[in-house]
Amino acid sequence: MKILSLTNEFEEESFGGAGTAVTGIVHMLDRVGVQQTVIVPRSDWTVPGWVLRGQQIKVLGLPRNSHYFGFLGMIKVDVVCQEFPELSQAWDIIHSHAINFTPLAYTLSQGVIPIFYSVYSFLRKELGDRSEPDLQAQFKIQEELLMRSQRIHLISQSERKYLASRFPEYLPKTEVLPLGITIPSERWQQGNTNGFLYVGRLLDYKGIEDLIKAMSIMQQSGRQIHLNIVGKGTDSYEGFLKQLARSLKLGAYVQFYGRVTNAEVRRWMARATSLVVPSRREAYGLVALEGMAMGTPIIASNAGGLAEVGSNACALTFEAGNIAQLSVALASALDNPSLLRSLSVKGRENAMRFEWGRLAPRYLSCLEQVRR
Structure with missing residues (x-):
């Protein structure tokens, strides 16, 4: 099987969960013998080039500049096809991971090669159906891709429910396949008794x-706890969060560390009292699974896909947006070291179900169906 994968994030060029997911899928398929060509923008490159992996x-890395990418970040099909004619070949499947490659997917498909579209988030849902013309244009591009794809890959039943509410006619060509993880060698070490951790993008819906x-x-009840926030957002929103902490007299207890490497994220997880995932809405919950894989105890909301990857049996859960319930969960983590140890064990057992090798047969079966 020969697959052309079109993605905005892969390996070093990764900004969040989508990049982690694409990298995992590509390497998982590589291990089971699938031939793949990946096209990805590279922010740190000035000339295009080919590299081999796995x-x-x-x-094929393309410099993320105006020569290759135009309005809304859409790839310039004529330029790419002229410079890389080898892309026009009889692929078995074109695997689209990002809408900015949609014009290239259509051109190379010619209505003959099937397009398999992995949806990591519905943009209209994630961004709140905002009215800005550029955003509305992106929403429409994604929704046309949903229509023209031969198979739609969703990452949770929660996302399937959203699709059913918006485009029920696409359900027959939809497959729900969870995202996987690579089990790291690092392990959680219980010891830090009051240091909670948030990892992820700084966005308003992340809670x-x-x-x-x-x-x-918690502080008003006489407890002194610390929160370490790892991740980036816009300067304005990060400034708002810092001001909120200061206004609540938490300036000394809430620290922002920006974006760090994956290795540094694992070090933070290894020494946290608990990893907190307080999202008000969430397509999946990959960071929660990554924490569980290390044995880090998880406190998570029940928003969307989070409820599917972390149940009450392996995480402390609370109703999304319920601040009182979240504070109770934080207190439970502080007061019950034995509970943390239990969550560590059960969480890791849960995460093992999502190891990429265990998911590979399901992905391969789905792709074989698309090819046929």
């Missing part, structure tokens, strides 16, 4: 404000 992965307010409730 057993048989060819990666970081709720977490800071829940910390304030």
